[in-house]
Amino acid sequence: MIKxxxxENCIAGIPNSILKNMGIEPGRRTSELLDRYLAEKAYENIVVILLDGMGKNIIDANLSGRGFFNSHMSGTLSSTFPPTTVAATTSILxxxxxxxxxxxxxxxxxxxIDKNVTVFLNKETGTDxxxxxxxxxxxxxxxxGAADRLVKSGRQAYMATPFVEPFPDSFEKIVDRIEELCGKPGRKYIYSYWNEPDHTMHEKGCFGEDAKSLLKKLEKQVRQLCMRLNNNRTLIIVTADHGHIDTKGVALTDYPKICECLLRLPSIEPRALNFFIKPGMEEQFVNEFNRKFSDNFMLLTKEEVLKKKLFGEGSEHAAFRDMLGDYLAVATGALCIYNTREEADFFIGAHAGLTEEEMTIPLILVEC
Incomplete structure (x- = not known):
């Protein structure tokens, strides 16, 4: 089902609610659900634990309905579009x-710079x-970021991710870092991130034993952290950036009549691809793309994307429209379109499309 x-009920509201609760005007929409919970008590520690790819569908399929995560499920939120790590984690930051x-x-x-760039790696796409x-x-x-704004205003905010000193490189170390930071005096915000279960599900799929055992371990680690923090001063917010589904992949290079229409290879995501079209080739591109992919993708013009406000309703970045391309292909089925055969043959789990499973994320709240 397309979602x-x-x-108005999005992951981007989480940091804005936290800013508001800690006395800073966020200037953007907050999460009404989280606002209500934060208003009940002045927590000394507000901790976000983002588990990459752990959408509501992944919890439902792999964990007990009576388990720790489900027993503390306060509701669901929407991811961003596309529901993918780069876009959604930047929004929660x-x-x-x-x-x-x-x-x-x-x-x-x-x-x-007229280039496609792999964002987190700062490399020209498809190269080293x-x-x-x-x-x-x-x-x-x-x-x-929200943490930067808090620190700048004289408040406490910390990051517990593999990318920030002391660079914890396992979830065990991230959990230990959270516990250490919660022991510091004063009110504070702690943002933490771990790349699982996303990493495993990309390679092994979303619903096998690998995913199930990993999710059980993550759930247990969070539960044990909450037990150790049993001081009635901390709110743990467990969420995700997006959901995940099992997919099949094809390589764009296998479709020469489409490729000959392109000014450059598409970017964004294999389930949300932007296309820049050579002048005079628009009709061929649209006809060929829809002939091959209309069962799994919705092809939108730039104008349709903007009208639907897929990427949000806020003030647009100055470069946003030029980054979009002429057309956007959005996945509605279980297919991914990769730029290379190697990628198409490698990945199983994927995300960034417009399905309910990819778009719906949990809001798990634990008072401890």
Whole structure:
């Protein structure tokens, strides 16, 4: 079933609710559900634990309905569009929607340098070469995160992720870091991130024993952390950036009549692809794409994307429209379109389409 992003009940509201609760005007939409919970008590520690890819469908399929996560399920939220790590984690870090921050997907086209760039790696897409000598995404789409705003205002905020010192490289170490930070005096916000179960599900699928055993372990680790923090001063917010589904992949290079229409290879995501079309080739592209993929993808013009406000309802980043391309292909079925055969043959689990499973994420609240 097609499910569009709901920006009134979205992951981007989480940091805005936390800013509001800690006395800073967020300037953007908050999460009404989280607002109500935060208003009940002045928590000393507000902790976000984001488990990559752990959508509501993944919890429902792999964990007990009477388990720790489900017994503390306070509701669900919408991911961003696309429901993918680059876009959604940037939204939970910044409180901005993708059209505002410009971190649209794993690969983005940057008109300032006329290149597709793998965003988190700062490499030219499909190569091991740096896109530029500087960090392209941060130069052209830099933003101020909620934690940065708190620290700048004299409040406490911390990150417990593999990318920030002391660089915890396992979930065990992240949990230990959270516990250590919660022991510091004073009110504080702690944001944590781990790349599972997403990493495993990309390679092994979403519903096998690998995913199930991993999710049980993650659930147990969070439960044990909450037991150790049993001081009545901490709110743990467990959520995800997006859901996951099992998919099949095809390689764009196997469709020469489509490829000959393109100015460059598509970017964003294999389930949300932007296409820049050579002048005079629009009709061939639309006809060929729909002939091959209309059962699994909805092909939209740039104007239709903007009218639907797929990437958000906020003020657009200056480069946003130029990053979009002429057409956007959005997955509604279980197919991915990769730029290479190697990728198409490798990945099983995927996300970034407009299905309910990919779009719906949990809001798990634990007072401890």
């Amino acid at each position: 569009y992003p709901d920006y 910044s409180g901005m929607e993708p059209c505002e921050h410009g971190w649209l997907g794993w690969d983005c086209y940057y008109p300032q 070469e740096p896109a530029e000598a500087y960090n392209v995404p941060w130069r052209y789409c830099g933003y101020e």
